[in-house]
Amino acid sequence: MxxxxxxxxxxxxxxxxxxxxxxxxxxxxxxxxxxxxxxxxxxxxxxxxxxSAKGATGSKQSENSADSPFSFIPSNALVPKSGRGERSKGLTEIRGSYYNPVTYTYLNELLSDWGEFVDGVKFAGGAFTLMPPSRLKGLIDMIHSHGTYVSTGGFVEHVLAASNGNTKVVGEYLETCKEMGFDVLELSSGFLTLPADDWTALVKLTKSIGLKPKPEVGILFGAGGDTEGLETKGTRDPRWVIERAEKFLEAGADRIMIESEGITENVKEWRTDVVSALTAALPVDKLMFEAADPAVFAYYIQTLGADVNVFVDHSQIVQLACLRKGIWGTSDLFGRVTTFKPVHDG
Known part of the structure; x- marks a missing residue:
């Protein structure tokens, strides 16, 4: 035998x-x-x-929650994922390597299990510039195989500061990001002072190269990293954020990232008034809110609904998915998150 x-x-x-x-x-x-x-x-x-066959071809997972043997149990209908960042609203962007290494194997497994609920992966702190080129390209290609976009994060701030705004250096950075396969280029200036017209010119240049520009704006100067005690420095008027966001969207920005510092992070009390001002003046589907912890994305879902766009840590995607689908939540949201979609509007 x-x-x-x-x-x-x-x-x-x-x-x-x-x-x-x-x-x-x-x-x-x-x-x-x-x-x-x-x-x-x-x-x-x-x-x-x-x-082995799936691993060899790099094919993405074809199943989703609709194929689950538990699909007979009612849950919220969400705008379906149709491609890299092509969902019209309800996008989730997750943080890749920075605080912790997020390896190829781990991320591939994560997206195989939860890719239906992940639209983008964002590098932070310029971490991607330190990776071996072949490993970086392989990682980006794998993420793409799951129908998920890849964002640079706000590393352009370092490029601007290190080059004194040299257009040749900045242009080469954008071109290299495009060649490596990045889809979204975040344009933040949390640590810098940058004239609004110059910022707008960066949006236009990024779009002309074939990347999706995503400016990041916030009410707290010096935000964007591990910063403590910033609440003592004062905050900008929400109108400052609104005016710039409007200019960027008009110039072709794909979406606007809203920095959490000064709103829900590094403050004694959350500035919910700022969120109200932003969402009253700007299209909510064009905004993405940085959510530093589960209490924050729960607040945004409670306030703006299950279709709000948020940026979270990779470790939080399961809890966020359960909350969006309305199948679980903390005591204040359990059984209360609902949607109404007679037809998909993706």
Missing amino acids: AHILRHKINAPLSLTNNVALTLTRRCASPGTNCNAASLSLTQAKRAFASG
């Missing part, structure tokens, strides 16, 4: 040797059902071959 088992396998040698050796030992033991062992090995082989 052990001889037969060994010759029924076409899987790689590492799997063949390990599994066959285990079953050989079991078949040699008194009372062992070798037919059952053969069946188990065949099933294991099929599962391994299926996984």
Whole structure:
């Protein structure tokens, strides 16, 4: 029987040797059902071959929550994901490597399981510039295979500061990002003072190169990193943010990222009045709110609904998905998050 088992396998040698050796030992033991062992090995082989084929082609997961055996249980209808950042609203962008390394294997598994609820992956702190080029390109290609876009984060601030705004250096940075496969280029100036017209020119240049410009604006100067005590420095009037956001959208910005510092982060009390001012003056589907922790994205969903665009840490995607779908939540939101979509409006 052990001889037969060994010759029924076409899987790689590492799997063949390990599994066959285990079953050989079991078949040699008194009372062992070798037919059952053969069946188990065949099933294991099929599962391994299926996984290997998917891994080799880099194909994205085709299943989603609608295919779940639990789909008979009602849950919220959300705008469907149709491509890289093509969902009209309800987008989720997650943080990649920065505070913790987010490896190829981990991210591939995460997107295989939860890619239906992830629209974009954002690098932070210019981390991507320190990666081996082949590894970076492979990581970006894998993310794309899951129908998910890749954002640079706000590293352009360093490029501007280090080059004194040299147009050649900035242009080369944008072109290199495009060549490496980035889709979205975040244009933040939390640490810099930048004239509104210059900022707008960056939006236009980014769009002309073929990247989606996403300016980041906020009410607190010096925001964008691990900053404490900023509440003592005062904040900008929300109208400052609104005026710039309007200029950027008119210039072709894809969306506007709203910085959390000064609103829900580094403040003693949340500035919900700022959120109200922004959403009253600007189209909500063109805004994406930075949500530093679950209490923050829960607030945005409670205030603006399940279709709000948010940026969260990669570790928070499951909790956010459950909240959007209305299947779970904290005591103040449990069973209260709902949607009404007679037809998909994606």
